[in-house]
Amino acid sequence: MTITRIIFLCLILIVACKSPDQTRDSVAFTGATIIDGSGSDPIVNGVLLIQQGKVVAVGTKEQVKIPENATVKDISGKMIVPGIINAHGHVGDVKGIEGGHYSHENIIDNLSIYARYGVTTVVSLGGDKQDAVPLRAVNDTTATQRARLFIAGEVITGKTPAEALEVIDRNHRMGVDFMKIRVDDNLGTAQKMTEEVYRAVIQRSHELGYKIATHMYYLEDARKLLDAGSDMLAHSVRDLPVDDAFIQLIKEKKASYCPTLTRELSTYVYRETPAFFSDPFFTAQYDSTVFSPLKDPARQLQVRNSTSAKTYREQLPVAMANLKKLCDSGVPIVFGTDSGIPTRFMGYFEHVEMKMMADAGLTPMQIIVSATRNAAEHLGLKDLGTLSPGHHADFLILDANPLADILNMRRISEIWVGGAPHPNPLL
Numbered sequence: 001m002t003i004t005r006i007i008f009l010c011l012i013l014i015v016a017c018k019s020p021d022q023t024r025d026s027v028a029f030t031g032a033t034i035i036d037g038s039g040s041d042p043i044v045n046g047v048l049l050i051q052q053g054k055v056v057a058v059g060t061k062e063q064v065k066i067p068e069n070a071t072v073k074d075i076s077g078k079m080i081v082p083g084i085i086n087a088h089g090h091v092g093d094v095k096g097i098e099g100g101h102y103s104h105e106n107i108i109d110n111l112s113i114y115a116r117y118g119v120t121t122v123v124s125l126g127g128d129k130q131d132a133v134p135l136r137a138v139n140d141t142t143a144t145q146r147a148r149l150f151i152a153g154e155v156i157t158g159k160t161p162a163e164a165l166e167v168i169d170r171n172h173r174m175g176v177d178f179m180k181i182r183v184d185d186n187l188g189t190a191q192k193m194t195e196e197v198y199r200a201v202i203q204r205s206h207e208l209g210y211k212i213a214t215h216m217y218y219l220e221d222a223r224k225l226l227d228a229g230s231d232m233l234a235h236s237v238r239d240l241p242v243d244d245a246f247i248q249l250i251k252e253k254k255a256s257y258c259p260t261l262t263r264e265l266s267t268y269v270y271r272e273t274p275a276f277f278s279d280p281f282f283t284a285q286y287d288s289t290v291f292s293p294l295k296d297p298a299r300q301l302q303v304r305n306s307t308s309a310k311t312y313r314e315q316l317p318v319a320m321a322n323l324k325k326l327c328d329s330g331v332p333i334v335f336g337t338d339s340g341i342p343t344r345f346m347g348y349f350e351h352v353e354m355k356m357m358a359d360a361g362l363t364p365m366q367i368i369v370s371a372t373r374n375a376a377e378h379l380g381l382k383d384l385g386t387l388s389p390g391h392h393a394d395f396l397i398l399d400a401n402p403l404a405d406i407l408n409m410r411r412i413s414e415i416w417v418g419g420a421p422h423p424n425p426l427l
Ligand SMILES: [Zn+2]
Pocket: 088, 089, 090, 125, 126, 338
């Protein structure tokens, strides 16, 4: 054996025996107040330790030992919150204010917009096609600079159980994460899915191992859907105040409730030029060429004359009162907007939704928990939601305290997705 060969073998041995360097790529964020998403009190002067895209530890500086070789980022005076999870959005169809643009590229574009606003995970509840399937691969990895994506495929419709079950089969073959049905007559203008059909759909979805989210409007439908086993009410009950029997039922069934208040807002807000068209947090993403058609007086008049817009507007206070009552009663509220539909501006509307939830009477902590722990827990999103060891390092660094005012969720200083800083945050 030559000397060179011996040296070479020794080198291999040294490399092979060296235990993996646990400190490599470790980053410790120190000095911040950390809201971990669980609903626990914030950790003052906390340490968030991440490595290779995952959270390693979170706690006070006494609790978390920072590895010697870690990069330490002192962010004293700032706040850390988990990335926002939108449990009811849509992805890939919209460009500007127009639908009909579904493509691989547009899904990536939409997910990038969400991420720029701090929305690091989107559950797309319908309208998802084959192009979306490979893009979900990042959900188990750290390799993303855009929002993670979960999909429901085609919204299930059908006049008969057989028709509806065919849609489920197609979704199942495509490889979706959830099923979604629509049980609504659009304020009396359309045929509503029958109880026979949705019972068959819910049963089949559960047999195949899927949670099922339901689009609904009326209290009576919501009751029947819960009774049939719907796992998530994907909108507010908007016709009537919820009663105690309903609250008991939703808790008994361990279902969750997704208010989507901005969905209602979007139906009537363009009756005039909304104030947010001059909000820099909006215009940083959406320039005036995008939204100028919504300033057209003829279009605004049309919205003012729309009877459905009038009804949705009148019923919004019912939805808001229901949200407050359900939240106070301990019903799990999961955050969602129904954005990613034309004129529901993805990213920005999530922040409007949070403000509307606050206006409905929820505390900032309740709102944050709905958009973090609750969304992940009730939709079964793996390794997401709270800043806990093993979870993806998806989080926001804020310049101001969102517990003092939920509008401070907009004061984003940095966005980290999968343990890497977002290259193009909206600042
Ligand atoms: Zn929707």
